[in-house]
Amino acid sequence: MKKSMLDILACPIDKHYPLELFEINIKKYDYNKNNHNNSEIVISEGILFCTKCSRYYPIIEEIPVMLPDELREKQTDIDFLQQWSDKIPEKVIKHGNPWHL
Numbered sequence: 001m002k003k004s005m006l007d008i009l010a011c012p013i014d015k016h017y018p019l020e021l022f023e024i025n026i027k028k029y030d031y032n033k034n035n036h037n038n039s040e041i042v043i044s045e046g047i048l049f050c051t052k053c054s055r056y057y058p059i060i061e062e063i064p065v066m067l068p069d070e071l072r073e074k075q076t077d078i079d080f081l082q083q084w085s086d087k088i089p090e091k092v093i094k095h096g097n098p099w100h101l
Contacts, residue, residue, distance in 0.1 A: 001046075019057075026041055081099075
């Protein structure tokens with residue numbers, strides 16, 4: 001997910017904006033456009049977190065997975081939390097919705 005996308009994302013449940021971003025793995029791309037050097041940050045793995053409803057949305061292989069609860073796969077979410085538990089804040093690990101450790 002391009003970090004610049006954060007400016008347009010809102011929680012699909014309660015429409016809260018902005019979402020909090022927790023970066024786990026990032027990539028930086030440098031490029032030249034119109035004779036100007038630019039760079040772009042891409043989040044490979046991370047968490048988007050809604051501070052209003054405490055829901056988290058994993059970013060997996062650069063894709064933010066922002067599904068309503070009934071379409072989410074519990075085991076996939078739990079596995080993601082366990083895999084990155086040392087890099088995810090406690091408020092997500094212990095209190096995040098729809099599931100936590």
